[in-house]
Amino acid sequence: GSLAHARMLRAQGILSAGEHIAIEDGLTAIAAQVRDGTFEFSVAREDVHMNIEGALSDAIGAAAGKLHSGRSRNDQVALDLRLWLRRELTGVGELLSELVTTLTDTAERHAALPMPGYTHLQRAQPITFGHHLMAYAAMFLRDIDRVVDARRRASVMPLGSGALAGTPLPIDRHRVAAELEMPTLTLNSLDAVSDRDPALETLSSLSIVMVHISRLAEELVLWTSQEFGFVTLSDSFCTGSSLMPQKKNPDIPELLRGKAGRVFGSLQSLLVVMKGLPLAYNKDMQEDKEPLFDAMDTVQMSVGILPALLGAMTPRAERMADALGDGFLLATDLADHLVDQGVPFREAHHVIGRAVALCLDRSCRLEDLSVADLRGLHPDFGDDALEVLDAAASLARRDVPGGPAPQRVLESVTLARTELTRLQTALASGGPSALERALAEGQPLPAPVS
Numbered sequence: 063g064s065l066a067h068a069r070m071l072r073a074q075g076i077l078s079a080g081e082h083i084a085i086e087d088g089l090t091a092i093a094a095q096v097r098d099g100t101f102e103f104s105v106a107r108e109d110v111h112m113n114i115e116g117a118l119s120d121a122i123g124a125a126a127g128k129l130h131s132g133r134s135r136n137d138q139v140a141l142d143l144r145l146w147l148r149r150e151l152t153g154v155g156e157l158l159s160e161l162v163t164t165l166t167d168t169a170e171r172h173a174a175l176p177m178p179g180y181t182h183l184q185r186a187q188p189i190t191f192g193h194h195l196m197a198y199a200a201m202f203l204r205d206i207d208r209v210v211d212a213r214r215r216a217s218v219m220p221l222g223s224g225a226l227a228g229t230p231l232p233i234d235r236h237r238v239a240a241e242l243e244m245p246t247l248t249l250n251s252l253d254a255v256s257d258r259d260p261a262l263e264t265l266s267s268l269s270i271v272m273v274h275i276s277r278l279a280e281e282l283v284l285w286t287s288q289e290f291g292f293v294t295l296s297d298s299f300c301t302g303s304s305l306m307p308q309k310k311n312p313d314i315p316e317l318l319r320g321k322a323g324r325v326f327g328s329l330q331s332l333l334v335v336m337k338g339l340p341l342a343y344n345k346d347m348q349e350d351k352e353p354l355f356d357a358m359d360t361v362q363m364s365v366g367i368l369p370a371l372l373g374a375m376t377p378r379a380e381r382m383a384d385a386l387g388d389g390f391l392l393a394t395d396l397a398d399h400l401v402d403q404g405v406p407f408r409e410a411h412h413v414i415g416r417a418v419a420l421c422l423d424r425s426c427r428l429e430d431l432s433v434a435d436l437r438g439l440h441p442d443f444g445d446d447a448l449e450v451l452d453a454a455a456s457l458a459r460r461d462v463p464g465g466p467a468p469q470r471v472l473e474s475v476t477l478a479r480t481e482l483t484r485l486q487t488a489l490a491s492g493g494p495s496a497l498e499r500a501l502a503e504g505q506p507l508p509a510p511v512s
Contacts, residue, residue: 063141064114065089065497066241067221068129069510070234076132081125086507088122089114093501111135132233134225136255136343141221143350145242145498147260150358151213151267152493157365158206158271159489162199162482164369166475169195173475174468176453177292177382178391185389188453191377193466196474201274203478206485208267213492216260219244223251226342240511243495256342258332261350265329268361269322275364276322279315282375286312291381296374314371321360328353386453390418390428395450395459396436403442413440 065086072082092114095101107113119126173192178185219239222228228251235247248254285292286300299314331353335346393414400410416439421428429451436443450456461467464474496508 063138063145063221063242064129065501065507066238067133069241070237071128071131073237073510074232074234076231076233077125077128081128084122084125085118085129088118088126090501090507091121092117094504097502097504109135111138132224132229132231133221134223134255136225137220137223137251140223140255140257141219141242143258144216144218144220144244144260145494147216147264148213148492149494149498150362151209151216151264152489154268154271154358154362154365155206155209155213155485155489157362158202158209159482159486161365161368162202162206162478164372165195165199165202166478166482168372168375169193169199169471170475172377173471174457175377175379175382176386176457177377178385178389179466185385185391187394188386188391188456189466190457190468190471191382192468192471192475196471196478198274198278199474199478201277202271203481203485205267205271205274206482206489208270210485210488210492212260212263212267215263217244217492218246218248220248220254220257223248223254226252226255237511241495241497243497252342256339256344256347258336258347258350261354262329262332262336265325265332265354265357268357269325269329271361271365272322272325275368276319278368279319282315282371283312283319286310286315290385292378292385294376294378295371299371299374314367318364318367318371321364325357325360328357383453387427390421392428392451392453392456393418395456396428396447398459399444399447399450400440400442403444405440405442410440 068077068082068085068089071077072079077085092101101117103110103113104116107116115126115129118129169192171192172195173190175191176188177191177194179187179189179194219235219242221238222233222235239245239247248257282293282295284290286295295312295315297310299312300310301313332350335349339346396417397407397410397414400413401407405413417428417431417436420435420439421431424430429448431448433443433445433447436447450459457466457468459467461470463470494502499505500507
């Protein structure tokens with residue numbers, strides 16, 4: 063931000079060529095010290111801004127004092143926050159992209175592996191393991207889209223708003239925005255220095271990411287339990303009990319599930335800070351940093367570990383098959399058979415309910431009934447009625463876009479990869495500026511914009 067501001071001050075004649083060269087060289091040297099950890103921050107200089115300006119003054123003398131012409135720490139910190147958000151949200155989007163790639167690859171391998179689908183945590187209808195994983199791919203694709211959108215709104219240039227009322231100096235805000243590759247300027251100086259919507263929107267987006275991570279983690283906890291036994295996790299993601307030698311606890315999924323509350327708390331914290339503040343800047347707003355930084359670290363860590371966690375997961379086809387055979391999961395298929403015979407669905411639903419009750423009385427499955435038994439409940443059952451009671455056939459019949467038929471799961475994988483490519487292109491095109499990247503990497507700075 064200071065480099066871009068200094069370049070503008072030089073272009074506007076507020077800095078001489080010599081003063082600008084000294085400031086740019088001095089800031090570049092300070093950046094190198096920050097990168098290698100040798101920069102000494104002093105509490106006596108109050109905050110990070112005065113530390114940088116003080117170090118610059120120590121290095122180049124009085125010219126450093128001109129750097130702050132036409133700006134305030136209020137608009138400076140507003141810019142810093144937006145630049146930081148742009149960089150970190152880009153990183154979150156890249157991590158989520160890797161996660162979606164892992165999910166689609168795994169779903170593709172298991173597109174035809176039947177398993178029970180659930181509602182109310184009760185076995186409901188057959189789906190496939192690949193179909194279940196693609197539900198999470200859809201969630202995380204939406205998360206990337208939200209991250210891209212949040213980053214777009216964060217990439218608005220506030221510098222030049224001053225403390226709250228701009229500046230009488232002949233600055234060029236558009237030139238600073240161009241140096242930082244920020245496409246738009248803030249509309250109002252009061253709003254610019256007191257706006258923390260980018261932080262709130264980021265925390266909201268991160269909270270939704272953690273909702274999705276927590277739901278996935280919860281299902282892994284369930285699936286690895288003895289009651290389900292649908293998947294196993296490698297020992298590297300589990301621990302044993304300190305007392306019971308037979309235990310293998312899914313600690314990493316449990317920790318991921320628990321981290322969600324931490325991020326939700328960060329969002330709530332900043333909402334409470336901001337809700338009663340008058341315009342413009344107030345010192346309360348300094349409380350945005352800790353929750354925001356902590357939430358960003360937590361989400362990046364959580365998303366970053368998931369591809370390896372999913373790679374350590376092995377589905378157990380035999381347990382899934384056993385669960386499919388118990389619990390009347392194909393009852394809806396039998397109702398659909400009656401619908402195919404012209405029976406209204408509500409009537410068919412009632413009939414199959416009676417068929418299930420008959421099975422419960424006999425302690426048997428639907429497959430154990432005869433066609434005569436079914437016709438005793440309704441005369442329109444066809445000779446092939448019992449043929450619908452097959453999980454693979456049931457899945458194949460659900461051949462609708464977004465459905466669990468194996469070919470549709472593969473189709474959803476292709477569509478998800480196309481959407482991911484679009485989002486990755488958006489991520490690559492709106493991230494940190496060339497000036498920021500060069501400074502962060504210790505590379506030569508690009509020439510000033512014209």
